[in-house]
Amino acid sequence: MKLDGAAGSDMQESLMKVGVPGLDDVLGGGLTSNRLYLVEGTPGAGKTTIALQFLIEGAKRGEPVLYVTLSETARELRGVAQSHGWDLSGIEVREMLPSEAALEPDEQYTMFHPSEVELSETTLRILSDVDVIKPTRVVFDSLSELRLLAGSSLRYRRQILALKQFFAGRQCTVLLLDDMTAMKHDLQVQSIAHAVLRLEQISSDYGAARRRLVVSKYRGKQFRGGYHDYRIDRGGLRVFPRLVAAEHASELSQARIPSGIDSLDALLGGGIERGTSTLFVGAPGTGKSTVAVQFALAAAQRGECAALFVFDESIYTLRTRCESMGMDLTPHIESGLIKVRQVDPAELSPGEFVHLIRLAVVESGAAVVVIDSLNGYLNAMPDERFLIVQLHELLSYLGQAGVATLLVGAQHGLIGMQMQTPVDASYLADAVVLLRYFELDGEVRQAISVLKKRGGAHERTIRDFSMTATGLHVGEPLRNFRGILTGIPIPIDGVHPSS
Numbered sequence: 373m374k375l376d377g378a379a380g381s382d383m384q385e386s387l388m389k390v391g392v393p394g395l396d397d398v399l400g401g402g403l404t405s406n407r408l409y410l411v412e413g414t415p416g417a418g419k420t421t422i423a424l425q426f427l428i429e430g431a432k433r434g435e436p437v438l439y440v441t442l443s444e445t446a447r448e449l450r451g452v453a454q455s456h457g458w459d460l461s462g463i464e465v466r467e468m469l470p471s472e473a474a475l476e477p478d479e480q481y482t483m484f485h486p487s488e489v490e491l492s493e494t495t496l497r498i499l500s501d502v503d504v505i506k507p508t509r510v511v512f513d514s515l516s517e518l519r520l521l522a523g524s525s526l527r528y529r530r531q532i533l534a535l536k537q538f539f540a541g542r543q544c545t546v547l548l549l550d551d552m553t554a555m556k557h558d559l560q561v562q563s564i565a566h567a568v569l570r571l572e573q574i575s576s577d578y579g580a581a582r583r584r585l586v587v588s589k590y591r592g593k594q595f596r597g598g599y600h601d602y603r604i605d606r607g608g609l610r611v612f613p614r615l616v617a618a619e620h621a622s623e624l625s626q627a628r629i630p631s632g633i634d635s636l637d638a639l640l641g642g643g644i645e646r647g648t649s650t651l652f653v654g655a656p657g658t659g660k661s662t663v664a665v666q667f668a669l670a671a672a673q674r675g676e677c678a679a680l681f682v683f684d685e686s687i688y689t690l691r692t693r694c695e696s697m698g699m700d701l702t703p704h705i706e707s708g709l710i711k712v713r714q715v716d717p718a719e720l721s722p723g724e725f726v727h728l729i730r731l732a733v734v735e736s737g738a739a740v741v742v743i744d745s746l747n748g749y750l751n752a753m754p755d756e757r758f759l760i761v762q763l764h765e766l767l768s769y770l771g772q773a774g775v776a777t778l779l780v781g782a783q784h785g786l787i788g789m790q791m792q793t794p795v796d797a798s799y800l801a802d803a804v805v806l807l808r809y810f811e812l813d814g815e816v817r818q819a820i821s822v823l824k825k826r827g828g829a830h831e832r833t834i835r836d837f838s839m840t841a842t843g844l845h846v847g848e849p850l851r852n853f854r855g856i857l858t859g860i861p862i863p864i865d866g867v868h869p870s871s
Contacts, residue, residue, distance in 0.1 A: 388509075388545055391429025392422055394602070394611030398587060400595045403567070406543055408536045410561050412550040413571030417583065418602070419549045420444070420452055421609045422571075423511040424460075426547060430509040431462030438507040440498055442468045442517035443551075456608050466501050468494050468517075494521060495531070499538060508544055515550040515561060529560045536564060566591050571602075579718030585611055601723025612723035615730070617768035626827065629740065629776050632670035635846035636663070639820065639835055644803060645827035646739070649767045649777040651746075651798055654807030656782050658818055659839050661685075663805070664742045664778040665694055665701070666844055671740045672704035678740040679732035680712045681725075683748025687712050698843045711736060717748060722759060725749070726766055733773050741770060745780040746797055764800055771802075802826040807837065810856050819856050820846060 387402035396402045403409060413419050427437040441449065446465045453460045502510065512518070515532075522528035532548075539546050548561065562568050567590040574582045584599045602611040628643040637643045644650050644667065652660040668678035682690060690712065694701050704710040711732060715725065732738040743749060750759050770777045779801060798804050803825040810817055820837040822830045834856050836847030853861040 389429055390422070391425040391432075392609055392611060394600070394613050395422075395585075397613045398585070398596045398600055398611060399567075399590065400593055403545060404593060405545055406540065407566035408539065408546045408548065408564065410548050410550060410565035410568045411571070412552055412568065414573065415551050415553070417571035417573050418604050418609050419551065419571060420449070420513060421456070421604060422569075423513060423547055423549055424449070424453060424456075424458065424463075425608050427463050427509055427511060428458060428460075435508040436505050437463050437509040438501065438505050439463055439465045439511045439513070440468060440501070441465065441513045442494070443514050456606055458608075464501075464505050464507070466498070468497060494518075495535075502539075502542065502544070506542070509547075510539065510544055511547045511549065513549045515548050516553050525560060529564070532561055532564050562589065565589070567593070567595075572599075582721050584721075584723070601721040603721070603724060612721070612727040614723065615726050615762075615765050615769055617765050617772060620769055620772050622772055622774075625774075628827075629667065630670060631663075631667050632673065633666065633844055633846060635835070636666075636820075636844070639822055639831045639833070639846060640803070640805075641822075641825060641828050641830035644776050644778075646774045646776055647771045648802035648827050649771065649779060649800065650803040650805060651779045651781055651801035652805045652807065653781045653798070654783060655809055658807035658809060659820075659837060659844070660780045660782070660807055661690075661744050662694070662697065662699075662839060662844060663807070663820075664744060664780055665690070665699065667776070667778055668710055668740050668742055669694075669699055669701065669704070672707075672709040675709070676739040677708070677732075677736050678710050678742070679729070679736065679738040680710065680742045680744065681715050681729065682712060682744050683715050683717060684745050687714050697839055697841060708736075711738070715748070722762055726762070729766065729770070733770065733775055738775060740776045740778065742778045743780065745782055747782050760797070760800075763797065767800055798824070803830075806857075808857055808859070810859050810861055812861060819850060 386405050387396075388405045389402050390396055390399065411419050411422060423439070427439055430437040439449065446467055449465060450460060518531060519528050522531055535546075548565065550561065568588045570586050570588055572584050572586070574584070576582060583602050583604065585602050586599050587595050587597065596613055596616075598614045600611050600614050602609055604610075626645050626647070628645055630637050630643040631640075652664055654660050665680070668680060671678045680690075685693075691701050691705075701710055701712075705712060713728060713732075729741060732741065746763075750763075767777055779797060781797060801824075804823040806821050806823050808819050808821075810819055818837045818839075819834050821834040822832075831849075833849035833851075835849055838845045838847070850856060850861075853863045855862045
């Protein structure tokens with residue numbers, strides 16, 4: 373597994389599971405035990421959720437755990453737990469909040485600065501609880517309160533160093549939560565912490581806010597660098613580690629996958645190869661999605677699994693449209709050989725989408741994956757600047773897994789030479805199949821051709837193509853005229869195209 377960071381002496385030390393799905397993978401296996409860690413993020417990013425999952429994981433393992441809260445009440449924490457369906461009975465919660473008496477005038481300090489009294493009292497109460505409970509996992513929520521109590525940056529740093537030294541001799545792993553309300557990035561604590569996890573949430577112009585996580589530091593430990601999308605649902609926080617295709621390289625055979633239509637397979641030189649990607653491009657309605665589904669249907673008929681990720685139409689519409697052409701998906705969907713997932717891009721991050729595809733390959737053993745369409749995938753997430761790079765990584769991973777990937781891309785326009793492809797992924801695909809409209813005898817007809825195929829030889833002809841109640845039909849090569857791709861064919865040597 374190729375990770376970031378440097379190998380150090382503590383690589384052999386025991387690793388503590390965090391209890392957050394996907395996060396241990398990012399951290400290279402988990403957290404090194406008996407160290408102090410910083411989790412920072414703006415309010416609402418999910419720091420408390422991670423902290424509770426961390427402690428719940430320890431409680432499940434029979435460990436004594438402690439949650440020290442300086443900002444939220446125990447009742448508020450129980451409310452967070454109930455929203456996720458969690459039980460906090462195995463977690464000791466200590467409130468270090470000012471009492472109501474602190475509002476009385478007689479309780480205001482006159483000879484001493486409040487930080488000189490309150491910080492000492494808070495620290496003594498925390499250390500006393502730790503000596504009694506002897507926890508193996510501790511969470512401090514949040515550092516903003518300690519920072520305010522300290523009064524000065526020097527005293528604050530010394531206080532954090534003292535806490536680190538105190539816990540170092542007590543076999544305890546500590547998470548410090550920082551809501552970043554006092555400053556954007558607390559370099560004081562970052563320099564002291566053994567590792568730093570930063571949670572970010574980005575609001576888009578439309579749709580749900582995107583959340584992502586980055587490990588900015590992990591001493592002596594290899595980890596997965598870069599940003600990783602995550603999601604907070606009922607049940608907790610789930611991280612979707614960034615995909616690195618090079619970690620999944622394997623030897624594959626170049627077996628061909630037929631479509632079940634002899635003339636289409638002949639056009640493609642025998643079918644498409646396992647471990648390759650094929651892009652079906654053309655105007656809307658030319659049959660791109662239907663051809664892609666035909667390959668998935670043929671795979672299911674052979675007993676192989678296929679996964680369809682649909683952006684642009686509902687599952688009901690897809691099934692109805694295919695049934696009208698004699699392509700009945702229902703029995704294969706019910707048997708689990710064809711899995712259809714309707715994707716709502718406004719609610720789905722790129723990292724989660726990649727995670728869903730990986731699940732289809734790893735858990736369901738999908739041999740064919742259809743993404744319909746690239747326009748819906750890329751255009752629905754315009755703020756993502758590196759989606760093409762991520763798509764390249766995804767196609768590389770699927771290729772190394774031996775999956776035949778079918779991509780659907782719609783062009784702007786309907787007919788003529790002014791067709792435009794808003795998403796140019798042709799250089800990423802191993803094969804490109806073009807479907808076009810053309811006019812003939814007062815009718816709008818369709819044509820299909822293969823422009824590119826890295827997996828082997830293919831026909832250079834342009835064939836007639838149609839979709840009827842009996843299925844897809846790929847006709848004979850259209851040799852009697854030229855200019856098909858312009859949309860208005862011209863007969864050759866006076867021979868009418870239909871003759």
